[in-house]
Amino acid sequence: MNQLVQEFSFDKKNELIERKIYNHFENFLIKESMLDKIDKSSYINLLERIEKGDIKKGNSNKFSEELNFETDFYFSPFTILSCHEKLYRIEKLIDEKSWQYQTALEINHYQASGEINDLIKAVKTIPKDKFDKIYYRDLIIVYIYNIIR
Numbered sequence: 001m002n003q004l005v006q007e008f009s010f011d012k013k014n015e016l017i018e019r020k021i022y023n024h025f026e027n028f029l030i031k032e033s034m035l036d037k038i039d040k041s042s043y044i045n046l047l048e049r050i051e052k053g054d055i056k057k058g059n060s061n062k063f064s065e066e067l068n069f070e071t072d073f074y075f076s077p078f079t080i081l082s083c084h085e086k087l088y089r090i091e092k093l094i095d096e097k098s099w100q101y102q103t104a105l106e107i108n109h110y111q112a113s114g115e116i117n118d119l120i121k122a123v124k125t126i127p128k129d130k131f132d133k134i135y136y137r138d139l140i141i142v143y144i145y146n147i148i149r
Contacts, residue, residue, distance in 0.1 A: 021067075021074045022134055022141045028063045029144075040131050043123050043140060050147055051116040060149040075145040099125050107139065119143055 029035035029046065034055055036042040049055050064071045106122035109115075123131075123140055130136045 021071065022138050024067065025063060025071075025075075025141055025145060026137075028066065032059065032062075034059070034148075038132075038137075040123055040126070040128060043131075043137075044120055046144065047116050047120045047123065050144070051120075055148055057148055060145050063145075071145075072149075075142050075149075099127055099130070110143070116147070 026035065026038055030037065034049070035046050046055070060071065060075070102125040103122050106118055106125055110118035110122060119140065126136055
């Protein structure tokens with residue numbers, strides 16, 4: 001029994017794989033001319049284009065084919081829930097005026113409404129210096145992947 005617990009314990013290597021695949025997906029979005037560059041305004045532009053219907057569905061299949069393995073596992077709804085848990089656990093969202101709380105609130109609105117505008121609002125709440133770090137973009141990346149799937 002102890003061996004089973006050890007086999008299923010959290011592995012830092014898996015977290016690194018997730019981060020790398022998110023970087024690969026961003027590079028794919030840039031290569032496919034969906035994302036101009038990795039910054040807030042480009043993400044907002046991409047989400048606005050998705051909302052208008054300018055971005056076709058099925059692009060995540062092309063991404064999987066390019067990497068030669070099924071990528072949905074890393075972008076599953078379970079991953080999304082895990083990201084939410086990380087935001088609450090690591091950032092300790094207790095200050096309702098904090099940007100972290102506001103981001104989580106807009107993401108919750110997006111989950112409830114499915115309106116891309118709520119996801120755009122979430123991106124806008126993330127400070128630029130934080131948005132530059134993949135850790136703070138990964139949740140948005142997962143949503144984009146699933147939207148264009």
